[in-house]
Amino acid sequence: MHLWLAFVMRTPLPPLNWFRAFEASARHLSFTAAGAEIGMTQSAVSQQIKGLESKLRVTLFERRGRGLALTDEGRTLLPQVEDALGKLATALDRVEGPKGQSVLTVRASSSVIEWILAPALPAFCAANPGLSLRFQTAIWSDQFHGAPADVEIRFGSAKQVGQGARLVLPNRLAAVKAPTLDRALAALPLIEAVGISDGWDKWATAARLPALSPTVFVDSYGLALRLALEGTGVALVNLALARTALDRGHLTLAHDCIIPSNEGFYLFVSEQPPQAAIFAAWLTGLVSGAAPYTSGVGP
Numbered sequence: 001m002h003l004w005l006a007f008v009m010r011t012p013l014p015p016l017n018w019f020r021a022f023e024a025s026a027r028h029l030s031f032t033a034a035g036a037e038i039g040m041t042q043s044a045v046s047q048q049i050k051g052l053e054s055k056l057r058v059t060l061f062e063r064r065g066r067g068l069a070l071t072d073e074g075r076t077l078l079p080q081v082e083d084a085l086g087k088l089a090t091a092l093d094r095v096e097g098p099k100g101q102s103v104l105t106v107r108a109s110s111s112v113i114e115w116i117l118a119p120a121l122p123a124f125c126a127a128n129p130g131l132s133l134r135f136q137t138a139i140w141s142d143q144f145h146g147a148p149a150d151v152e153i154r155f156g157s158a159k160q161v162g163q164g165a166r167l168v169l170p171n172r173l174a175a176v177k178a179p180t181l182d183r184a185l186a187a188l189p190l191i192e193a194v195g196i197s198d199g200w201d202k203w204a205t206a207a208r209l210p211a212l213s214p215t216v217f218v219d220s221y222g223l224a225l226r227l228a229l230e231g232t233g234v235a236l237v238n239l240a241l242a243r244t245a246l247d248r249g250h251l252t253l254a255h256d257c258i259i260p261s262n263e264g265f266y267l268f269v270s271e272q273p274p275q276a277a278i279f280a281a282w283l284t285g286l287v288s289g290a291a292p293y294t295s296g297v298g299p
Contacts, residue, residue, distance in 0.1 A: 185234060
């Protein structure tokens, strides 16, 4: 018989509570003690076990005057049930987070997570040892629809990001490149993030340069930065994303022209849990504490 056909024809599994009752009863060899552990009466546990025995068509326990004893069938089933329940508990722990810790869900683009949050995250984690973080990636404003995360850093224009979100990163575009690229800007490949309303044409006009045509197109500022870092060419990116790489000397400005952009990063913070406000305050301080790059063009 083919594997898929065997799976379709397999009898549905008994309820999970039947297995919990069996495992607890096998450890305690007592329906009363098992019931006290899993929150059932002795009678309810007994009924769960009878249901499982009826489903499997075997006897799992010998009922004795002073307790229970596992039958051969019960001893055969027990290790498998223990293993399955253990794996299920492990899976739930991974979803819920470590015991005794709060889990804060942060949704942002991979660009923000990699280029702004990641470099400063060790200090935040050290200052908040009881807090676990779960990062979810999204780029465009329509990807933030549905159940909100505790903290969201949305990208788009002010009209796109929705109510309740406030600008957290300045909307400014700068041309950056690897320090090893010492040729003139016009002789270097230009990297542009698609889907952005402001690009190299607007930047060239502001910089009073001849028209510039990008030759490498990517779907995010983060990827544009990564290519620039590897020496691929000059990337036109949100300046806030490039700040850490610029400060560390990994990237340099290819030109002193910095222009305003229609799209930016906006912060949305849920009212609960309280840790969301802590993370938001840290992020705000992180991006506002940096000294701004100056330019004769743009704000």
